[in-house]
Amino acid sequence: MSAMPAGRRNAFLLGGALAVGLGGVLVLTQCTGTSDVRDEADPELVAAAQSYRTYCGLCHGDEGEGYAADDANALRNQQFLASVDDAFLRAAIVRGHPGTSMAAYGERYGGPLTDAEVNALIRLLRSWQTVPNAEMPAPGPGVALRAIPTWEAQCASCHGDRGQGATALSLNNPVFLETATPAQIRYAIAKGRDGTPMPAFEGTIADERIDDLVALIQSWSRVTDDPGDAPEAMVPVIPEQLVLNPDGRAPRFSPLREGRYVPTAEVAQAVEDGRRIVFLDARAPSDYVRYHLPGAIISPYYDVQTIIERLPRDGTWIVAYCGCPHAASGRVMDALREAGFANTAVLDEGVIHWKDEGHPVVTGVNPGTLADAE
Numbered sequence: 001m002s003a004m005p006a007g008r009r010n011a012f013l014l015g016g017a018l019a020v021g022l023g024g025v026l027v028l029t030q031c032t033g034t035s036d037v038r039d040e041a042d043p044e045l046v047a048a049a050q051s052y053r054t055y056c057g058l059c060h061g062d063e064g065e066g067y068a069a070d071d072a073n074a075l076r077n078q079q080f081l082a083s084v085d086d087a088f089l090r091a092a093i094v095r096g097h098p099g100t101s102m103a104a105y106g107e108r109y110g111g112p113l114t115d116a117e118v119n120a121l122i123r124l125l126r127s128w129q130t131v132p133n134a135e136m137p138a139p140g141p142g143v144a145l146r147a148i149p150t151w152e153a154q155c156a157s158c159h160g161d162r163g164q165g166a167t168a169l170s171l172n173n174p175v176f177l178e179t180a181t182p183a184q185i186r187y188a189i190a191k192g193r194d195g196t197p198m199p200a201f202e203g204t205i206a207d208e209r210i211d212d213l214v215a216l217i218q219s220w221s222r223v224t225d226d227p228g229d230a231p232e233a234m235v236p237v238i239p240e241q242l243v244l245n246p247d248g249r250a251p252r253f254s255p256l257r258e259g260r261y262v263p264t265a266e267v268a269q270a271v272e273d274g275r276r277i278v279f280l281d282a283r284a285p286s287d288y289v290r291y292h293l294p295g296a297i298i299s300p301y302y303d304v305q306t307i308i309e310r311l312p313r314d315g316t317w318i319v320a321y322c323g324c325p326h327a328a329s330g331r332v333m334d335a336l337r338e339a340g341f342a343n344t345a346v347l348d349e350g351v352i353h354w355k356d357e358g359h360p361v362v363t364g365v366n367p368g369t370l371a372d373a374e
Contacts, residue, residue: 045127048120054302055105055112056121058327064128066196069327071101071169074196081129083136083187088179089122096286097173100165101323101352103284110234110285112302134191136183140208142215150209151216158197163220168197172220186214236288236298236365238307243316244277244295244369251275251317253345260333261326261348267319268359271370278311280304280320282328283351291361293321293351294370301328304335311336317343325350 053062059072066074074080093113094106105111106118113121152161159165163172170176189210192200201210251270253262270277271294279296281288288298299307301322311318318336322328329346336344347354355361360373 044120045124048117048124051113051117051121052124058301058331059101059324064125069101069324071165071167072324073169074193075125076128077193077196078129078131079134079188079191079193081125082131082134083184083191084180086122086126088184089125090118091175091179093118093121095175096284097170097175098287098290099352100170100173101283101325101350103323104286105284108234110236110289112284112300134187136181136187138183139186139214140211142208142211142213144212144216144219147209147212147216150205150213154201154205155213163217171217174222177218177221182214182218185217186210189213234285234289234365236285237367238297239367242278242297242307242310243312244271244279244367245274246276248274248276250315251277253317256345257348260330260346262319262345264347264349264354264357264359267347268354268357271360274370276316278316278318280307280318280329280332281351282320282322282332287323289363289365291351291355291363291374292367293354294360294362294373295367296321296362297367299332301331304332308335308339311341313341315342317345319345319347321347321351321354323350323352325353 056075057068059069060066060075061068061072064074064076066072066077092102094104094111095109096102096104098104103111105113107114157166158168159171164170188198190200190202192198251266251273253266253270256262277295279293280299281292281296282299282301282304284300285298288296297307299320318341320329320332320336325348326346329350333344333346360370362368362372363374366372
């Protein structure tokens with residue numbers, strides 16, 4: 001996937017903001033009442049605000065307030081901005097956090113953003129910073145095993161028993177642990193994140209226990225393959241036939257929860273029974289290539305119009321899914337319904353839950369079938 005060409009950026013809606021080309025300079029006129037970058041003298045920042053709303057606001061909030069989707073942290077939080085360097089921000093955007101709902105958005109990982117666009121996004125985030133960079137002392141020589149009782153009592157309910165994330169972000173992610181410094185991790189534990197569910201533990205637990213927690217988190221570091229070394233392997237294939245099991249019968253789902261959501265168990269049974277269905281993967285291509293549902297078609301939430309004109313309008317069930325687990329897939333499903341498609345739904349628990357439950361997935365650029373699944 002590539003970024004939207006400049007010629008197509010003259011006028012279109014972005015999450016409630018209308019981007020209008022005026023003499024070659026983009027101005028965002030806000031339709032939702034929230035603030036935005038309006039400095040027409042700095043077109044790079046204006047364009048970065050557009051990119052942010054297209055790719056980031058869905059989960060991190062249009063104002064960087066965070067938690068618009070599950071576990072998406074507050075990017076405008078001053079303690080966060082004061083404690084991370086540009087290299088950390090760049091890695092998070094370009095490489096993502098594999099295994100979580102944070103996809104890789106860098107072009108060399110199959111994402112939509114060029115290096116220049118990533119740099120502009122980092123400039124935008126820095127423009128939100130209103131406090132000096134934090135002084136962050138390095139932690140002392142903590143003991144990982146000694147931290148386990150503290151972790152279980154104070155951290156696991158939000159970050160998971162092994163740092164995999166529960167209601168807060170994953171801390172055992174290899175990209176995070178490769179790019180976050182020990183001092184940065186210690187600062188986050190000690191100072192917390194004002195205005196978010198993350199409290200400050202400085203003064204609540206002993207300094208030595210904080211050092212132990214840093215050691216425990218760092219002990220989860222592991223080596224992972226970097227698919228960005230082979231960017232040609234990151235471009236999903238869109239086949240002529242978009243329907244999985246085109247000769248199969250229609251699935252029989254129970255009434256959708258809230259008129260939108262279909263349970264994983266029912267969808268998994270439909271796959272096993274060879275039912276006729278279309279799966280749309282609403283994530284970025286980098287996540288699709290790592291694994292996807294059998295037969296799923298890539299349809300990123302920021303580019304759903306590309307696939308709509310090719311979808312069957314014969315009442316075939318179309319199920320969208322993502323990892324967050326509803327934000328991106330919900331946007332895709334809403335676009336389908338606005339375009340008049342019947343029988344549309346969102347996979348309720350999301351694709352990460354699907355995989356964790358042991359349901360079949362396919363890796364690589366091809367949609368595949370159940371026979372190709374792991």
